[in-house]
Amino acid sequence: MRALLPLITLATLVGCDSHVNVFSLDDDRQLGADLHAQILSTPNEYPLLAREDYPEAYGHLDGVMDQILASGAVRHADDFEWQAYIIHDDSTLNAFAAPGGYLYFYTGLINYLEREDHFAGVFAHEAAHVDRRHATVQLTNAYGLSTLVDLLVGENTGILGDVAESLVSLQFSRAHEFEADEYSVRFLCPTEYAADGTAGFFEKLLEESGEGVSVPAFLSTHPDSQERVDRVHAWAEELGCTVEPSDNADWAAFQAALP
Numbered sequence: 001m002r003a004l005l006p007l008i009t010l011a012t013l014v015g016c017d018s019h020v021n022v023f024s025l026d027d028d029r030q031l032g033a034d035l036h037a038q039i040l041s042t043p044n045e046y047p048l049l050a051r052e053d054y055p056e057a058y059g060h061l062d063g064v065m066d067q068i069l070a071s072g073a074v075r076h077a078d079d080f081e082w083q084a085y086i087i088h089d090d091s092t093l094n095a096f097a098a099p100g101g102y103l104y105f106y107t108g109l110i111n112y113l114e115r116e117d118h119f120a121g122v123f124a125h126e127a128a129h130v131d132r133r134h135a136t137v138q139l140t141n142a143y144g145l146s147t148l149v150d151l152l153v154g155e156n157t158g159i160l161g162d163v164a165e166s167l168v169s170l171q172f173s174r175a176h177e178f179e180a181d182e183y184s185v186r187f188l189c190p191t192e193y194a195a196d197g198t199a200g201f202f203e204k205l206l207e208e209s210g211e212g213v214s215v216p217a218f219l220s221t222h223p224d225s226q227e228r229v230d231r232v233h234a235w236a237e238e239l240g241c242t243v244e245p246s247d248n249a250d251w252a253a254f255q256a257a258l259p
């Protein structure tokens with residue numbers, strides 16, 4: 001009977017609030033660790049650059065991460081693992097995140113962008129998915145109450161493995177994409193980076209669409225890139241953030257440190 005009261009409360013909430021999350025921070029960490037292990041075990045699909053072979057590139061990546069985590073705007077900066085990785089695939093313009101702080105950036109994306117501000121924007125966007133816990137919010141909605149029962153009474157401890165499987169194919173909702181864009185502005189606002197850096201990636205894609213640049217899958221499901229650009233600029237203005245570009249001095253060195 002003990003479990004019933006929270007369930008009724010949850011049943012009421014799940015219907016009307018897209019932020020309900022029955023998973024704990026520990027679950028986020030565990031799911032992320034599971035997913036990362038899966039990624040490590042499939043190097044053909046996810047050829048990660050080894051940290052020890054590319055210390056300069058990783059030094060640069062960690063530098064961007066440290067600034068964002070030190071912004072004071074990341075709610076779970078101290079709760080999650082926060083590890084960033086580079087995937088060696090020059091033809092993929094993409095990045096993705098796993099719960100608990102695992103972030104992945106393709107060399108294709110790093111080579112494509114011309115400004116560190118814009119990369120910091122993509123980084124902050126992915127970090128926002130993690131910090132807002134979008135994956136487990138979405139899983140809460142997808143798995144529904146029968147799973148919640150198992151989780152709450154602790155009877156199905158194998159459930160996290162199943163859930164981790166479904167994370168691989170998880171696509172964030174349009175609302176979560178907008179929220180990650182908004183929080184990317186909040187994260188960048190206190191840093192040296194232009195707060196609207198996230199818009200730079202979309203602007204470059206929009207400029208070059210039709211010039212042989214293939215739009216990554218995670219964008220083609222959200223054909224409203226112009227709306228995202230407009231909103232990012234509007235948030236930066238509304239929050240009073242500086243959009244002055246940073247000096248970009250180290251960006252070329254980051255790209256040159258890649259294979």
Ligand SMILES: [Zn+2]
Pocket residue numbers: 125129172177180
């Ligand atoms: Zn996203």
